[in-house]
Amino acid sequence: MSNNIAKKEYDVIIVGGGITGVGTARDCAMRGLKTLLLERSDFATGATGRNHGLLHSGARYAVSDSASAAECIRENMILRRIASHCVEEHDGLFISLPEDDLSYQTQLYEACHRAGIPADIIDPEEAKRIEPAVNPALTGAVRVPDGSVDPFRLVRANELDARLHGADILTYHEVTAVIRRGGSVEGVKVRATQSGEEFEVRGRVVVNAAGIWGMLLAQMAGVEVKMFPSKGALIIFANRVNKMVINRCHKTSNGDILVPDGNVTILGSTSDRVPIAECDDMRVTPKEIEILLHEGTKLVPMLASTRMLRAYAGVRPLVAADDDASGRGISRGIVCIDHEKRDGLRGFITITGGKLMTYRLMAEMATDLVCAKLNVARKCETAMIALPDIDNRVEDAPASLRRGSRAVALRDEKMFVCECHKVTLGEICDTISSGQAETLTQLRRRTRMGMGKCAGRLCALRSARLMCSVGKKDAAQSGRDLADFIGERWKGIYPVGWGTTLADGQYMASVYQGLCGLDQFSGDAQ
Amino acid sequence: MSFDTIIIGGGLSGLTAGIALAKAGQQVALAAAGQSTLNYFSGSFDLLGYDAEGKVVSRPLDEIKNLPANHPYAKIGADAVAHFAAEAQTILTEAGIDFKGDASGNHSRITPLGVPRPAWLSLDDCLTADTDFRIPNFNFQILNIEGFLDFPVEFIAHGLEHMGAQATTHIVTLKIMQANRKSPYETRATSIARLMDNDEILRDFAAEVKSKITNLQPNTPNHQPSAIVLPAVFGINGIEPLRKLREMMGVPVFVIATLPPSLLGMRVQNLLRKRFTELGGKIFHESRVTSGFISAGEVISIASGYSETVNADNYILATGSFQSHGLVADYRKVSEPLFNLDIDAAPSRTGWTKTDIFDSQPFMGFGVSTDSNLHPFKGGAPVRNLYAVGSVLSGHNALAQADGTGVSLITALAAAASIVG
Numbered sequence: 001m002s003n004n005i006a007k008k009e010y011d012v013i014i015v016g017g018g019i020t021g022v023g024t025a026r027d028c029a030m031r032g033l034k035t036l037l038l039e040r041s042d043f044a045t046g047a048t049g050r051n052h053g054l055l056h057s058g059a060r061y062a063v064s065d066s067a068s069a070a071e072c073i074r075e076n077m078i079l080r081r082i083a084s085h086c087v088e089e090h091d092g093l094f095i096s097l098p099e100d101d102l103s104y105q106t107q108l109y110e111a112c113h114r115a116g117i118p119a120d121i122i123d124p125e126e127a128k129r130i131e132p133a134v135n136p137a138l139t140g141a142v143r144v145p146d147g148s149v150d151p152f153r154l155v156r157a158n159e160l161d162a163r164l165h166g167a168d169i170l171t172y173h174e175v176t177a178v179i180r181r182g183g184s185v186e187g188v189k190v191r192a193t194q195s196g197e198e199f200e201v202r203g204r205v206v207v208n209a210a211g212i213w214g215m216l217l218a219q220m221a222g223v224e225v226k227m228f229p230s231k232g233a234l235i236i237f238a239n240r241v242n243k244m245v246i247n248r249c250h251k252t253s254n255g256d257i258l259v260p261d262g263n264v265t266i267l268g269s270t271s272d273r274v275p276i277a278e279c280d281d282m283r284v285t286p287k288e289i290e291i292l293l294h295e296g297t298k299l300v301p302m303l304a305s306t307r308m309l310r311a312y313a314g315v316r317p318l319v320a321a322d323d324d325a326s327g328r329g330i331s332r333g334i335v336c337i338d339h340e341k342r343d344g345l346r347g348f349i350t351i352t353g354g355k356l357m358t359y360r361l362m363a364e365m366a367t368d369l370v371c372a373k374l375n376v377a378r379k380c381e382t383a384m385i386a387l388p389d390i391d392n393r394v395e396d397a398p399a400s401l402r403r404g405s406r407a408v409a410l411r412d413e414k415m416f417v418c419e420c421h422k423v424t425l426g427e428i429c430d431t432i433s434s435g436q437a438e439t440l441t442q443l444r445r446r447t448r449m450g451m452g453k454c455a456g457r458l459c460a461l462r463s464a465r466l467m468c469s470v471g472k473k474d475a476a477q478s479g480r481d482l483a484d485f486i487g488e489r490w491k492g493i494y495p496v497g498w499g500t501t502l503a504d505g506q507y508m509a510s511v512y513q514g515l516c517g518l519d520q521f522s523g524d525a526q
Numbered sequence: 527m528s529f530d531t532i533i534i535g536g537g538l539s540g541l542t543a544g545i546a547l548a549k550a551g552q553q554v555a556l557a558a559a560g561q562s563t564l565n566y567f568s569g570s571f572d573l574l575g576y577d578a579e580g581k582v583v584s585r586p587l588d589e590i591k592n593l594p595a596n597h598p599y600a601k602i603g604a605d606a607v608a609h610f611a612a613e614a615q616t617i618l619t620e621a622g623i624d625f626k627g628d629a630s631g632n633h634s635r636i637t638p639l640g641v642p643r644p645a646w647l648s649l650d651d652c653l654t655a656d657t658d659f660r661i662p663n664f665n666f667q668i669l670n671i672e673g674f675l676d677f678p679v680e681f682i683a684h685g686l687e688h689m690g691a692q693a694t695t696h697i698v699t700l701k702i703m704q705a706n707r708k709s710p711y712e713t714r715a716t717s718i719a720r721l722m723d724n725d726e727i728l729r730d731f732a733a734e735v736k737s738k739i740t741n742l743q744p745n746t747p748n749h750q751p752s753a754i755v756l757p758a759v760f761g762i763n764g765i766e767p768l769r770k771l772r773e774m775m776g777v778p779v780f781v782i783a784t785l786p787p788s789l790l791g792m793r794v795q796n797l798l799r800k801r802f803t804e805l806g807g808k809i810f811h812e813s814r815v816t817s818g819f820i821s822a823g824e825v826i827s828i829a830s831g832y833s834e835t836v837n838a839d840n841y842i843l844a845t846g847s848f849q850s851h852g853l854v855a856d857y858r859k860v861s862e863p864l865f866n867l868d869i870d871a872a873p874s875r876t877g878w879t880k881t882d883i884f885d886s887q888p889f890m891g892f893g894v895s896t897d898s899n900l901h902p903f904k905g906g907a908p909v910r911n912l913y914a915v916g917s918v919l920s921g922h923n924a925l926a927q928a929d930g931t932g933v934s935l936i937t938a939l940a941a942a943a944s945i946v947g
Contacts, residue, residue, distance in 0.1 A: 286876055293857075415713065417675060425675070458785055461638075461678060468680035475684030479639060483884070490883035497879045498855040502889060503848040507566075509883060509890075510849065511786060513925045515566045517637040519884040 005168055006199040010036045012370050013188055013203035015175050015217055017041070018048035019151060019356055021209035022158040022169075023363035023382075029165035030385070031371060031378040036203065037167060038190060040174035042442050044155045046211040048356060049445065050282075050314025052234055052259045052268040054245065055079065055087055055147035055357050059094060059119060060252060062111035063104075068333045069115035075358045076145060082360075082386045086153040088261060092146025092245030093127055095138045097298060100250050105140045108249055112144065119144045133242040133300045146245035148261040149357055152445050157387035164388060178206065178221040178348070185221060185347035205370045208350040212279050212317040218350060223343040225350050226320035229279050231313050232269035233288040235296070235496060238307040238453045241265045246299045255295030262421075263453075264309065267296040274315065282313040284495040307500040309453065310492025319353045334358060336365045340373075347373070417466070418459035420452020428463055432471040440464060440485040450485070457508050460485055461516070479521035486512050487522065527836045529555045529808075531945055532828065534815045534864065535844030535852065537562030539916025539934035541798040543842050545617055546942035548805035555838070556807060557830055559814035562850060563917065563930070567791025568643070569652040569758060569783045570635040571625075571935065573611060574599070575644030575928025582644050582659070586932075587611070587629055596870065596921035598933050601898045602940050610939040611932075615647065617939070621801035623794060624650035624765050634659045636782055638678060640685020644928055649790055651768050653755055653780035661689040664753035664778065667739050672699045674713050676785035677757035692750065698734045702727055715784040716792055718759040722767050728760075732774040753778040758789050763796055818865045820904055824911050825865070840945045843867075843894070843902065843914045844938065852918040853893060862894050862918070868903040870895045870920035886926035893920035900941050913941035 012028050014021050017039025025037040058072030079087055096105050105121065112119035120143045127134055127141035134141075163169060170190075177189040179200060187202035206221070208214045218225040240260045248256035259266045270288045289311060297304045319335040335353035339345040351366035364380045371378065415425045427447055437443035440450070440463055449463055450456035464482040467473045473481075486508070493505045512518040531547050533540045536558025547554045574586040574593075583589045590604040599607045611629040618625060625647045627633050634642035634655035648654045655661045666686050670679045683693040702721055703713065721727050735754065758781040760767040772779045783790060799809060810830070818828040818841070827837040845852030845864065854863045855878070860871035871892040872878055878889045894902040894914045901908035916934040917924065924930025 283881075415673065415675065458676065461785060462675045465675075465678035465680060468678070475640065475681045479681065487883050491881065494879040494881060497889070498857055498875060502855045502878070503851070505879075506847060506849045506889070509887065509925055510563065511566050513884060514928075514930070515568050515637065515783065515786075515788075516639045517641040517643045518639060520641045521639070522884050 005036065005170065006201055008034070008036070008168070008201070010034045010201065010203035011374055012036070012205045012207060013038065013201065014207045014209055015188070016209035016211060016214070017043045017155075017169075017171055018046050018209065018211050019044070019155050019158070019359040020211070020351055020354070020362050022155050022162060023359040024207055024209055024351065024366050025162040025167045025169065026158045026165065027363040027367040027380060027382050028370060029162045029167040030381055031367060031376060033370065033374070033376065035162065035167040036201065037162065037169045038173045038175055038188070039169075039171045040193060042171055042445060043159060044152055044445055046213070047314045047316060048151050048155060048211075050234075050312055051151070051232065051356055052257060052266045053148050053151055053261050053356070054257065054259050055149040056355060057092060057144040057146045058115055058117045059092070059108065059112050059142070059144040059146070060247060060257075062115050062117060063107050064252070065333065066111065066115050069111070069117060071334070071358050071361060072355070073115060073117045073145075075361055076147070078360060078383045079149065079357060080147075082383070083149070083154055083157060086150050086157060086387075088148045089145075090147055090244050090260065092144050092247060093131055093134065094142040094144065094247045094249035095127065095134060095299065096140040096249040097135060098137055098139055100139070100248070102140055104251070105142060105249050109142055112142070117144060131242060131244050131246065133302055134246060135299060135301055140249065142249060146247070148245070148259050150261070151356055152448070154359075156446065161388050175217060175220070178217070180222065180345075183344055183346055185345060205347050205349060205373055207366050207370065208348065209352070209366070211352065212276065212315045214317065214350055214352050215276065221339070221345060221348050223339050223345055223348065225337065225352070227352070228318040228320070229274050229276055230316040230318045231272050231274045231278075231282060232316060233284045233292060233311060233313040234266055234268040235289065235292050235311045236309040237265045237267065237303065238309045239263070239265065241300055241302055241306055248295075248299060253295070255292040256299070258296060258299050258303075265306075267292055267303065271316075279315045282315065283491070284311040284313050286495065288313075289495055307504075308496040309501070310489070311495040312492050317352050334362050334365060336362070336369060338369055417462045418447070418449040418452060420454050420459075421448040423447045423449045423459070428466055429470050432466055438471070439481050440467070441488065444485075450489070456486065456489055457511055461512075476521070479518070480523070483518050483522040486518060527555070527834060529553045529836065529838040531555075531840045531842060532557070532836060532838040533842040533844055534828065535562075535846060535850075535916070536809065537844060537846055537850065537916065537934070538564060538794070538798075538931060539938040540842065540844035541795070541802055542614070542617060542935050543844060543915055543938035543942045544802045544807045545621065545798065545805060546613075546939055547945060548802060548807040550942070550946040552946070554802075554807045555810060555836065556802065557810045557813040557815050559812060560850070562795070563846065564791035564795045565788060566786040567783070567788040567794060568635055568637065569781070569788075569790040570645035570648040570654075571931040572644060572928040573629055573632070573646035573932035573936075575632060576926060580926070583632060585631055586646060594921070596895070598900075598919050598922055598937050599929075601896065601900070602936065603898075606940060607936055610936045610943070611646075613939050614935040618647070621797045622764060623797050626650055626654065636661075636682070636685065638681070638783055638785060640682040640688075642689070646932060650765055651758060651760070651781045651790065653782055655689070661686060661691050662753070663750065664691060665750045666691055666693040666753055666755050668693055668695045668755040669698050669735060669738070670695070670757060671703065671718065671759070672697050673703055674718065674757060674759075676715060677782075682755065682782060696738045698731070698738055700727070700731055700734065714787055715757065715759050715789045716762070716787045719762050719789045719792075722760050723762060725770070728767055728770060729774070732771055735775065751777065753780060756781050757784045758782060759784065760789070762789065762793055764793065815864060820865055820909055820912075823907055823909060825909060828864070840911045840913070842938075842941055843912060843918055844916050845918050847893065847917040848889070850917065855889070860889075860892050862902075865902075865904060865909070865912070867894045867909070867914070868906065869893070886923060890923040890925055891921060893918050895920050899944050900937060913944065915941050
């Protein structure tokens, strides 16, 4: 495959398999560009897969950043239309507590209206009625059209549509150098991380959509993008405690947002600068957990006694505003840099900042710039044309939520491998046999297997077996993969290792190490 | 109501203590609530499988002298452990549990992932390696039942081959299961075992197996003998269905434990309960003891879901570890929820866990501390008529040391012996 890729001449090479990258690949391919996307690992392994999955109404930014807020509400409405199978519409509340200044509520309300966000001030009693989990001490509430979005499904749908429009997409292919001739970027050097094979690939424009790692890619191209890795820690709870998103009605702070998604609830987040070197292996600290719980229980007191599934952290790619290298002007908005204009480097674009749910707009901005450089006149259609598979939902197959109409083909094997997320044997086998998942972690991202309440106590081993029988993996290899997968789950459990979470962790360890002897497959033991 | 001894906890240690006391003529009540760790029973009991460095122990009784002083075996003493290990074997046999192995030397069980783990006693059903950890030289025919997800045959075949045996995998279709396959709950090990308790279904299954494996070799001098390996889905109340299957097949038939729920664990629990009630013991099912009252160094009474408070001369705490709610960890501390007994645990939460799941996890060793008679402490003083047994005890690690079921059996018998006097 790589050989064919290396021979091709691309219009655009996109680096990064997060939502921004796959969204840009879709847009470019839809406009008829010969498109290649390169991702060094798997899809959605950076910030895309490590946030709270909030479908912002924009209210959160209405007071501080009206332009971002307006972007959010526009994209919110677009995603409800083009990606309804990835979105859960449940609205959100901004609640004021006795210690909060109610005048902020007025500010928020007015700012929402200026930004075009439908917002209603509602009575605290009404808020308690529509959201019984909310702190009963609340003194005020504003209702806004917040929702939640499943980043894995959204990436998958964009990736699929990009391919359907002819894009080439390679995961586990790392860019090792940017090929420059004089003041122009002409392509990239690539290393296949699994085979070690190296090759060059030519493209007329290279789009840097590598998230926080984009600062390293920019360095390779010989330009500087000043970024500030901002770590955000989050906790997933094992039950859906709230029906609606609950935000604190004050200046954005730690642990002040609680997002329901499917049958879980996610509490986020913290915000701390971290060195870039830490971004590849994020660990949640006891201090972060303390901050999150201290603030989160103010939103919903019941959280104090709700079982935690695990904690995780992601890195926001915050960027210094275009010409501000000092870092004082950090933007939380979208940053699209034309390096030809800024640095005199032709054929190189950086698209970063932004949010999960403004990815489509980011993709549009980057693609518009690519098209301008290539003299392509075709306009963006991604706001109008729905992502694949949202039609013909199969009512009784949960896979339909992930696969849309494609789920029809998977109906035969309805037994559940993952009982928490109702992932069927058919869906797991299909995902493995079609080559979409080489490891259990990839299988988890594609299907949600192992993400549920049980932390993979049965489904991970069942899937590891299917990796052998369907995926033709050697048992030793699949066993190592399983040990890695369970080890990775533990990484999310131990920071919140008390209460029922510790009890569940003990059960998981008892089954996998005690009953099964999985420790004999782990890296050290081999 | 009044009893000689009340046991709190219906898992392996509680039932074992109950049987020993009832055998000695005591009036015993046992309060059982929820699932015990027999839910994921491997089919084998372990006494002491690994030393402090993680090396496999071949002679567990010889290793007890090397254990730290706070290990339950060290508190009881090596000679007493040997004595109670022999008594445990007697108790299991009398309960109708057929097993192989003894405390003089460990053997290996084969796990569902096909790797060996040291064991003391293994149910007669199970495939094991000998005391030199060698697998018997069979040509293994490993079978799974179509639609059963909890028996990873590929791992088992790989593991047996790694140990030098030959192994082939097969899938057998059990017609009656096909109708039920829509619901995952119908394809649990324990649900299949309910079907296999029916002789007709068992015969159909045997016929299917024979039609799948046409070249089964008996043990003759010219051929490598065949043996069949099956998931442990035979015999809720005893080994009988597997014996029948062995007769029908004419070659050795072994099982390996499945993912939970464990049929073998359910069988052990059923047989121990049966034995206990036959000896006159009384089980309060679904009875979660909610609190206990201690005054002047003695338990006065306990309260449960039943309105009546009950009391006894002696009490045994067999409530298990965190996963069985015998221990509770909150944000700040580890505690024992019924009596608020003194706990051995790292004071700071950061010392409870390690980042690598397969490291020896500190929380596994947390529990109530006791004196050498297994009396737990409250406020620094031993509680004279209370005994703590099994996983609620501190100082051992069922995963890193492979001593969980052994500690349950040995401490249960030690406590019973101490009560009977």
